[in-house]
Amino acid sequence: MEILAFVIGVVLMVVGLAVSIALHELGHLWPAKRFGVRVGQYMIGFGPTLWSRRMRGTEYGVKAFPIGGYISMAGMYPPSPRERARAAEASASAQTAGSASRTGRAGGGFFATMVQDARDANDETLQGDDDAHVFYRLPVWKRIVVMLGGPVMNLLFAMVLFAILLSGIGLQTATTTVARLSECVPTTSSTECAESAPAAPAEAAGIQPGDTIVSIDGQPVADFDEASAIIRSSPGEQLTFVVERDGTEQSIEVTPATIEGEVTAADGTTTTEEVGFVGIGPSVEYVTQPIWAGPQMAVQNVGAVAGIIWQLPAKVWQTGVDLVTGAERDPNGPLSIVGAGRLSGEVAAADSPVLNRVAGYLSLLASLNIALFVFNLIPLLPLDGGHVAVALWDGLKRAWAKLFRRPPPKPVDATKLVPITFVVVIALIAMGAVLILADIFNPVTLF
Structure with a gap:
């Protein structure tokens, strides 16, 4: 079952990625069509086409590998009339000079050929110099x-x-409802309770799992962080806990034990200081935001x-x-x-x-x-x-x-x-x- 659940999780992420890509390309497609640009393809994925359908001049499809996507817009770049004219002249001179003229008009070299290939591919999407349905003719803001x-x-x-x-x-939030109690006061040398270890203050005072802390020393607490802040800042000081148990409120006197704990300052630095400890663990619940x-x-x-x-x-x-x-x-x-x-x-x-x-x-x-x-x-x-x-x-x-x-x-x-x-x-x-x-x-x- 664990392996099956793992596979399901992977598949769900692949599906989620495909949806994310589809939405990304839709974000390009919708304004492009609204602005009158001719869009030839809207594809999710790369590789062989698994399915496609042409609607209103655009081919919509899904390819084999959902690791990306694209839309093809006409005239992503302006035409290159000088290069096309040079190519036409070269073609007229000699039919056999096709590949040579291609290198020549780009000026030779690997990158120059790449530039010319990009221009040729872009020119294929144009329908003449007066083609208004191209990307490069849009205003800058569009x-x-x-x-x-x-x-x-x-x-x-x-x-x-x-x-x-x-x-x-x-959001998972530590609430003021007590989920568990510590049996003893922890020491720096061991996390287990020795026979001589003093009992945790909360358990000794009579706090029980299921109690909800309403206030501490007259200060209402909305979550466990607020309660913890009061406890940690009061080592050795008697505190009055008001807890709700079985629908009724009752007061319990608790004196936090003094232990060594880490305190993080506002600038992010951490120091070791004496802090209060009563030994309560909060319940964690989902709290809607x-x-x-x-x-x-x-x-x-x-x-x-x-x-x-x-x-x-x-x-x-x-x-x-x-x-x-x-x-x-x-x-x-x-x-x-x-x-x-x-x-x-x-x-x-x-x-x-x-x-x-x-x-x-x-x-x-x-x-x-x-x-x-x-x-x-x-x-x-x-x-x-x-x-x-x-x-x-x-x-x-x-x-x-x-x-x-x-x-x-x-x-x-x-x-x-x-x-x-x-x-x-x-x-x-x-x-x-x-x-x-x-x-x-x-x-x-x-x-």
């Missing part, structure tokens, strides 16, 4: 909307998932993930070093899809209530969408952030020309950035390979 649509959909999906998690299921708590958590996670993405090359390098040396990985470091699937399988196979496992899965899927949102905003092609950067540069050039009353500049030819794009793609593949190997042979585990 191009930015189209390219940001995908990442924003991932962010919105994460907000919905976190809202379901926090407002639908609830306000509907805005989900979006707030999503925004907080954006900041945390951005911190990881900013250091991604260094963190991937350290992950590779840990893989080679066998050292334990940073649990807060980057993961591949393999790692996310593995964690989802662990959550599904965990020996815990079903609700806990559902909450864990929703948290993982929401975090994955936050990662997709942040990662795609990196201003490098072929990522969405790279296309946004190109559009902004185009807009800046046009604004500069308008300011100084110069003729409108030609559209930015992003095909010139193909060599940089190639390097970025190779780097992403290399980092992905390192993370996949690490997630297979040196994985991060939850338990």
